Amino acid sequence: MANFLVWCVWFVAAFACVLSALAVVSFRNPFYSALALIGNLASLAVLYLLLGGEFVAASQVLVYGGAVMVMFLFVIAYLGDRTDESPWTGGPSWQAVGGVLAGAAILVEIVVAIGAKAGGSLSDEAKIGRAFGSPERIGELFLTDHLLAFEVTSIVLLVAAVGGVVLGAHARTADEERAPAGARG
């Protein structure tokens, strides 16, 4: 019975995941795409829970679905709709055909690589305890085995914050340079 319930949850989450990913790629308006990506992130968090990643699922919802997507939505709302792109109209161009072929090639590549490397041994899974994926275990690993990765991640975040500020400030000075010219003309 428990097995059947887990399969049901898996199917719903996987279906929602693939559908919302396709929606992100195919909507014309980036605002709708960002909303669909929030659905994608939420269904992925359900899958992480099924895999025993409690802390990863929680941080996925908080950091990704919360902070990052709010930033996305703000920027999209700030810029407004200013693209002429009308996808999926007219016949397929050679670029679209090439893109689909490249995507199919990547899929075949992933399947062959994983199948050749781990195909036979994927079904024998390790036994896990109740503490698997808990915040205690993740925090312990971050502060012992993966201390260097932890510190490097903090530097990456710092550099990204500085980069965001620099890019925004640069654009503002360019705006101010042009403003007087616009007033004259």
Next chain:
Amino acid sequence: MHGPEVAWYLILASLLFVTGALGVFLRRNPLIILLSVEIMLNGANLALISFARRLGHEDGQVFAIAVMAVAASEVVVGLGLIVALGRRELELDVDKLRTLRG
């Protein structure tokens, strides 16, 4: 383990990755390209967490959290670039940004 085996999660992860890659290949709006890159990163994260479950060790989950931090940084820089484009009143279309072309 109750429910589907790890192989099912890996199939889903590869489908997600390819969907994101198709978005990057086919779309021209830089905002949607960034969102598609997020889908690719999430596909990779799902594969990492599935392998962590398969091996019974949390190393993959730790790596997935590091990937999330890198994704957040990437979004900050990418959105900064897009806002800079928008402030210059350029059209948001990666095919039309050809100043750097030799």
